[in-house]
Amino acid sequence: MIRLSNVSKVYDGKYALHDVSLTIKKGETLAVIGGSGSGKSTLLQLLVGLIRPDSGEIFIDGQDITKLSEKEMDKVRLNMGMVFQYSALFDSMTVGENVAFGLREHKHLPEAEIQRIIKEKLELVGLYGVENKLPGELSGGMKKRVGLARAIAFGPEIIFYDEPSSGLDPITTAKIDELIVDMQNKLAVTSVVVTHDMASACRIADRIAMVYEGELIAVDTVENFKQIKDERVQAFFRTLHIAKEGQTA
Ligand SMILES: Nc1ncnc2c1ncn2[C@@H]1O[C@H](COP(=O)(O)OP(=O)(O)OP(=O)(O)O)[C@@H](O)[C@H]1O
Numbered sequence: 731m732i733r734l735s736n737v738s739k740v741y742d743g744k745y746a747l748h749d750v751s752l753t754i755k756k757g758e759t760l761a762v763i764g765g766s767g768s769g770k771s772t773l774l775q776l777l778v779g780l781i782r783p784d785s786g787e788i789f790i791d792g793q794d795i796t797k798l799s800e801k802e803m804d805k806v807r808l809n810m811g812m813v814f815q816y817s818a819l820f821d822s823m824t825v826g827e828n829v830a831f832g833l834r835e836h837k838h839l840p841e842a843e844i845q846r847i848i849k850e851k852l853e854l855v856g857l858y859g860v861e862n863k864l865p866g867e868l869s870g871g872m873k874k875r876v877g878l879a880r881a882i883a884f885g886p887e888i889i890f891y892d893e894p895s896s897g898l899d900p901i902t903t904a905k906i907d908e909l910i911v912d913m914q915n916k917l918a919v920t921s922v923v924v925t926h927d928m929a930s931a932c933r934i935a936d937r938i939a940m941v942y943e944g945e946l947i948a949v950d951t952v953e954n955f956k957q958i959k960d961e962r963v964q965a966f967f968r969t970l971h972i973a974k975e976g977q978t979a
């Protein structure tokens with residue numbers, strides 16, 4: 731479904747990503763983990779075509795998106811849902827209008843159909859009767875759900891999440907993780923989830939990819955990942971124990 735081949739991206743003479751090759755299978759959930767500034771968001775921006783690589787190729791469904799015009803890329807994007815780090819909702823629009831925003835822009839649907847889709851997508855993320863509320867009236871976790879409902883409004887085949895649970899408490903984080911897994915089961919989409927939370931990665935992913943200073947240093951199933959001896963990988967697992975101690979303290 732998605733294949734990166736020797737992809738590099740340079741900012742200010744420094745590699746944000748260096749020679750990354752990676753294949754993401756159809757229906758798979760891949761978690762991308764790594765520390766701050768390791769290149770996770772850069773990877774996601776490349777995949778949705780917001781930026782272009784300095785070298786390498788990126789195939790989505792067999793098509794090299796690095797060669798597409800902006801207009802052709804727009805077409806590919808209709809098949810992608812994107813959940814942003816900060817919910818990125820329009821504060822002056824109701825929840826329903828936020829969910830329908832892309833639909834109104836790109837598809838000419840009868841109003842009744844739009845209303846049906848709004849309701850259906852909000853129910854999928856476990857929200858009922860909030861269509862007419864403003865984002866400011868919702869909790870952080872609910873806003874994330876609305877962001878997710880908007881991302882799936884088109885019925886995309888691929889969903890990208892950038893830190894879907896950042897800024898949420900551990901319990902709400904676990905709920906969002908459950909929702910991502912639930913979405914996976916109900917919609918059978920391919921997902922790429924960027925997170926620096928190892929506990930989340932283990933809960934949601936089929937495989938984990940770790941980036942370190944722009945390099946892809948490990949890709950494996952959650953089970954195998956735990957066995958990787960590399961100190962940089964192990965350091966991430968230790969954060970799990972620290973988090974657990976913090977919860978009981
Ligand atoms: N638009 C940009 N202009 C200049 N440098 C950039 C730009 N975007 C990213 N970088 C640099 O590229 C590197 C990777 O950044 P990126 O945002 O991908 O990291 P990240 O893993 O998402 O970090 P975080 O966990 O803090 O979100 C960093 O050194 C960053 O400063």
Ligand SMILES: [Mg+2]
Pocket residue numbers: 770771772
């Ligand atoms: Mg980031």
